[in-house]
Amino acid sequence: MLRSLVGSEMCIRDRCMINKSLTVLGIVISSLAKVSEGNKKVVVPYRDSALTRILSNALGGNSKTLMICALSPASNNYDETLSTLRYADQAKKIKNNAVVNESEQDKMIRQLKEENDRLKQVLSKMDLGSGAGLSQQIGVDAQTMEKFKEMEEQLKSNALLMQEYETVSYTHLT
Numbered sequence: 757m758l759r760s761l762v763g764s765e766m767c768i769r770d771r772c773m774i775n776k777s778l779t780v781l782g783i784v785i786s787s788l789a790k791v792s793e794g795n796k797k798v799v800v801p802y803r804d805s806a807l808t809r810i811l812s813n814a815l816g817g818n819s820k821t822l823m824i825c826a827l828s829p830a831s832n833n834y835d836e837t838l839s840t841l842r843y844a845d846q847a848k849k850i851k852n853n854a855v856v857n858e859s860e861q862d863k864m865i866r867q868l869k870e871e872n873d874r875l876k877q878v879l880s881k882m883d884l885g886s887g888a889g890l891s892q893q894i895g896v897d898a899q900t901m902e903k904f905k906e907m908e909e910q911l912k913s914n915a916l917l918m919q920e921y922e923t924v925s926y927t928h929l930t
Contacts, residue, residue: 789849
């Protein structure tokens with residue numbers, strides 16, 4: 757898309773700016789490829805053009821990026837196709853480590869849910885109930901029964917905390 761803009765009917769100044777942006781984009785992609793290969797001393801010139809400034813998060817930031825190339829089998833488009841393939845080859849070498857951005861509340865809710873699931877699994881495996889007679893029948897001592905009761909209380913407490921966090925998050929959004 758950007759390459760096709762160069763050939764359209766524009767003033768010379770606009771064409772020069774687009775060519776400059778595309779050149780800087782090529783330099784940025786090349787620099788990021790070198791960084792991905794392990795060369796940490798390379799400075800990536802994001803600020804050299806408006807296009808690379810806009811694309812900085814997509815190219816070398818915390819995101820996953822997809823590049824689609826339009827190629828032509830016609831012999832008169834050979835140079836442009838080759839140039840596009842070179843761009844794509846350099847872009848393919850860029851390795852980003854995208855991580856999920858998570859707020860503290862969302863993290864706490866997720867952790868509480870995970871802990872609840874774990875506690876439910878432990879309790880379901882034991883299936884001890886709350887009767888004292890049952891603990892004697894299956895040979896579980898009072899200390900173990902107390903631990904299970906604490907786990908059940910923790911489970912209830914976590915459920916209340918999750919409900920509270922979700923309510924705060926929902927009211928915060930509206």
